[in-house]
Amino acid sequence: MENIRADKKINIKGLVCPYTFVKSKLAIEEMEVGEVLEILLDYPEASRSIPKSMEEHGHTVLKVEKINDKDWIILIRKEHD
Amino acid sequence: MEFTDEQIHRYSRHIILPEVGGKGQKKILQAKVLIVGAGGLGCPVGYYLAAAGVGTLGIVDSDTIELSNLQRQIAHNTERLGMPKADSAKMTFEALNPDVTVIPIKERLTKDNILDIINDYDIVVDGSDNFPTRYLVNDACVLSGKPLVSGAILRFEGQVTTIIPKQGHCYRCLFEEPPPPGLVPSCQEAGVMGALPGVIGALQAMEVLKLILDRGEPLKNSLLIYNALNTSFRKVKVPRRLDCPVCGENPTITELQDYEAEYCQIRF
Ligand SMILES: [Zn+2]
Numbered sequence: 651m652e653n654i655r656a657d658k659k660i661n662i663k664g665l666v667c668p669y670t671f672v673k674s675k676l677a678i679e680e681m682e683v684g685e686v687l688e689i690l691l692d693y694p695e696a697s698r699s700i701p702k703s704m705e706e707h708g709h710t711v712l713k714v715e716k717i718n719d720k721d722w723i724i725l726i727r728k729e730h731d
Numbered sequence: 732m733e734f735t736d737e738q739i740h741r742y743s744r745h746i747i748l749p750e751v752g753g754k755g756q757k758k759i760l761q762a763k764v765l766i767v768g769a770g771g772l773g774c775p776v777g778y779y780l781a782a783a784g785v786g787t788l789g790i791v792d793s794d795t796i797e798l799s800n801l802q803r804q805i806a807h808n809t810e811r812l813g814m815p816k817a818d819s820a821k822m823t824f825e826a827l828n829p830d831v832t833v834i835p836i837k838e839r840l841t842k843d844n845i846l847d848i849i850n851d852y853d854i855v856v857d858g859s860d861n862f863p864t865r866y867l868v869n870d871a872c873v874l875s876g877k878p879l880v881s882g883a884i885l886r887f888e889g890q891v892t893t894i895i896p897k898q899g900h901c902y903r904c905l906f907e908e909p910p911p912p913g914l915v916p917s918c919q920e921a922g923v924m925g926a927l928p929g930v931i932g933a934l935q936a937m938e939v940l941k942l943i944l945d946r947g948e949p950l951k952n953s954l955l956i957y958n959a960l961n962t963s964f965r966k967v968k969v970p971r972r973l974d975c976p977v978c979g980e981n982p983t984i985t986e987l988q989d990y991e992a993e994y995c996q997i998r999f
Pocket residue numbers: 900901902903904905971972975976977978979
């Protein structure tokens with residue numbers, strides 16, 4: 651699972667739910683199937699809710715990682731349009 | 732088009748839905764819907780479509796606001812008595828959502844103007860209160876192939892149906908001709924409970940949004956009947972009739988006609 655290359659990166663630090671997911675969803679809609687989205691965020695609840703919502707939408711969560719005191723990185727692979 | 736930050740916030744509850752998303756919301760913003768009547772039904776239909784971000788709303792109504800309207804026509808208010816309903820609706824809906832352009836059309840629909848008017852829109856909503864308009868709108872939509880979401884209310888009962896010309900039924904498949912004026916309830920009988928058009932109008936608005944998004948099953952080939960006293964919904968199958976005078980295989984109605992019978996002189 652190491653060294654997955656992201657096709658697109660977004661920084662949503664400072665955003666709270668539901669806008670964390672709204673921004674992530676808008677980003678993934680613009681991508682091609684199979685591409686990977688990297689999301690950088692600092693809202694703790696979103697580190698759980700975004701992976702859950704993305705899975706409910708049928709996408710694959712490749713990684714959820716806390717990278718420092720405040721921030722997480724989430725990798726999502728788009729599975730369908 | 733790209734969303735502004737304000738739009739992302741305004742429509743976030745839509746964008747989150749798998750059936751809508753950013754793409755669906757853009758379809759809503761680009762849609763053009765004509766609402767016939769700014770009365771009991773037209774008010775909630777317009778309210779919800781404006782809130783949803785339907786980019787262009789045409790509103791046809793030639794009446795002015797009267798006090799007896801305000802028990803159910805929620806886009807208007809006491810300060811606006813005497814104002815044209817179409818102008819009042821524009822003020823209310825554009826104040827709710829600046830993404831929406833409301834085009835007030837202060838005319839009565841006739842066989843001579845209706846085709847030109849509906850030509851500019853993707854979907855038509857009928858919230859009219861009389862049979863001549865109801866049949867005229869049905870025939871015009873069938874002849875021009877426009878989807879029509881039709882609603883009707885009386886006392887404690889309401890109906891909704893969605894007409895996709897040639898794919899499903901039309902109003903004349905259901906009731907071939909308008910009822911003779913004597914059979915229509917007189918004005919004293921024609922009471923309506925104020926929240927009823929809210930229920931039916933919201934159902935119509937939902938049908939319109941589904942058509943814009945191309946999601947779910949429209950009320951095609953069926954009529955939904957709501958009884959407020961029993962709190963019951965009944966869905967009745969209404970097949971398209973191949974011998975329908977307007978949408979059938981050999982239509983006898985090939986151009987529009989006006990029904991001149993005025994069913995009720997007193998306006999509520
Ligand atoms: Zn028909």
